[in-house]
Amino acid sequence: MFDAPYSLDVVEPEPSSTPRSLSDGGLAARISADPGRDRAAEGEVCRRFAPRIRLYGLRHLRDDTAAADLVQEVLLVVLDRLRSGALREPDRLASFVLGACRLAVSDRRRGASRREALLARYGPDLAVGEAERPRLDVDRLDRCLEGLPPRERAVLQLTFYADRSSDQIAGELETTPGNVRVVRHRGLLHLRACMGVEEVSS
Amino acid sequence: MSCATSIGLDTLLDYWTGDLTGAPAGAVEEHVFGCEACAERLGEIAALAASVRRLTAAGRFRAVVAPSVVDLLAARGLRIRTYRPRRGESIPCGAAPEDELLVGRIPADLRGVARVDIAFCDEWWSERERLVDVPFDRARSEVVMAERVDDPRVRTAHVVRLRLLSVDAAGERELGTFALAHDPRGPPGTFAT
Numbered sequence: 001m002f003d004a005p006y007s008l009d010v011v012e013p014e015p016s017s018t019p020r021s022l023s024d025g026g027l028a029a030r031i032s033a034d035p036g037r038d039r040a041a042e043g044e045v046c047r048r049f050a051p052r053i054r055l056y057g058l059r060h061l062r063d064d065t066a067a068a069d070l071v072q073e074v075l076l077v078v079l080d081r082l083r084s085g086a087l088r089e090p091d092r093l094a095s096f097v098l099g100a101c102r103l104a105v106s107d108r109r110r111g112a113s114r115r116e117a118l119l120a121r122y123g124p125d126l127a128v129g130e131a132e133r134p135r136l137d138v139d140r141l142d143r144c145l146e147g148l149p150p151r152e153r154a155v156l157q158l159t160f161y162a163d164r165s166s167d168q169i170a171g172e173l174e175t176t177p178g179n180v181r182v183v184r185h186r187g188l189l190h191l192r193a194c195m196g197v198e199e200v201s202s
Numbered sequence: 203m204s205c206a207t208s209i210g211l212d213t214l215l216d217y218w219t220g221d222l223t224g225a226p227a228g229a230v231e232e233h234v235f236g237c238e239a240c241a242e243r244l245g246e247i248a249a250l251a252a253s254v255r256r257l258t259a260a261g262r263f264r265a266v267v268a269p270s271v272v273d274l275l276a277a278r279g280l281r282i283r284t285y286r287p288r289r290g291e292s293i294p295c296g297a298a299p300e301d302e303l304l305v306g307r308i309p310a311d312l313r314g315v316a317r318v319d320i321a322f323c324d325e326w327w328s329e330r331e332r333l334v335d336v337p338f339d340r341a342r343s344e345v346v347m348a349e350r351v352d353d354p355r356v357r358t359a360h361v362v363r364l365r366l367l368s369v370d371a372a373g374e375r376e377l378g379t380f381a382l383a384h385d386p387r388g389p390p391g392t393f394a395t
Contacts (some may be wrong), residue, residue, distance in 0.1 A: 052235050058248055071284060094235040138256070154271070158268050159219055165221075166219070172270055189211070
């Protein structure tokens with residue numbers, strides 16, 4: 001109809017990156033760029049790593065409360081480092097978190113802790129997310145456990161309730177540690193299938 | 203965030219149970235910390251393990267159990283009522299209100315036995331159901347069975363008849379027949395007849 005008096009270049013606005021879509025390095029950069037103010041990015045660090053720290057704690061400390069404490073302690077260390085911009089390799093944030101876990105557990109075993117000092121410094125200002133935990137239908141698991149072949153159930157109970165090693169279980173059930181591992185793996189697969197958990201293919 | 207090559211469930215399980223130690227365990231940790239998908243799968247194992255522990259601690263299971271699990275439950279304070287049926291006989295049994303688990307310690311000569319099956323039978327001793335390859339305690343010469351007290355069957359009068367069988371390549375051999383007559387009123391001698 002008529003020529004526009006000016007050309008209009010439509011430029012789509014650059015979508016601002018949500019913390020969840022950022023790489024570990026991107027998260028680290030955002031936090032160190034605005035220390036202590038980017039709560040969304042800090043929250044994402046907590047969301048991303050709290051479950052892994054908790055698992056590390058459970059694996060090494062074998063105690064729910066100690067694992068929960070470890071989550072808090074390590075996240076405080078990690079956020080402190082990120083805020084100060086002192087993380088030398090931001091892309092290796094996951095390795096740094098793991099290193100902090102190892103150090104914290106080692107400290108605990110030596111009876112020392114840096115946790116109090118960090119808590120005093122940041123206090124309630126620092127929101128440390130609760131580690132997300134998978135929720136299980138316990139009644140269903142109860143039925144699944146009951147439906148397992150006796151030997152698989154016995155191995156799982158000896159492993160997870162009695163905290164027996166494969167060698168000890170092998171001694172009790174008159175088999176080999178290798179066979180205990182096979183039976184335990186099979187039992188776990190049966191439980192997962194019964195619970196409707198699909199195996200993730202490699 | 204997921205990974206190009208996920209860690210096998212068997213490796214994660216070995217890591218969780220402590221069968222994997224040293225450098226291989228460290229490598230699993232490195233991977234899990236950088237891989238949300240594998241961390242989730244390890245979380246599933248942890249959740250299953252914790253639930254198995256809780257259910258066992260509460261005595262919420264039945265059938266044959268490893269004897270040391272029952273020993274541990276008793277040591278940790280679970281209230282267990284134990285019956286010792288005799289070969290070829292029927293014994294009365296029942297649960298008191300305070301009981302949390304019923305246990306039957308079934309005696310058998312297990313010398314030279316490679317595999318034990320339990321055949322549950324009807325009143326004519328015809329096999330109705332079989333538990334294959336149950337754990338047994340050769341040193342104590344017994345198979346340990348548990349019955350949870352919240353099982354509705356514990357609250358009804360019924361008889362559990364079972365045949366203990368030794369199974370090997372040559373076939374099967376009966377180790378004994380046993381019967382436990384459940385009385386819903388409670389353990390023998392605890393109620394007026």
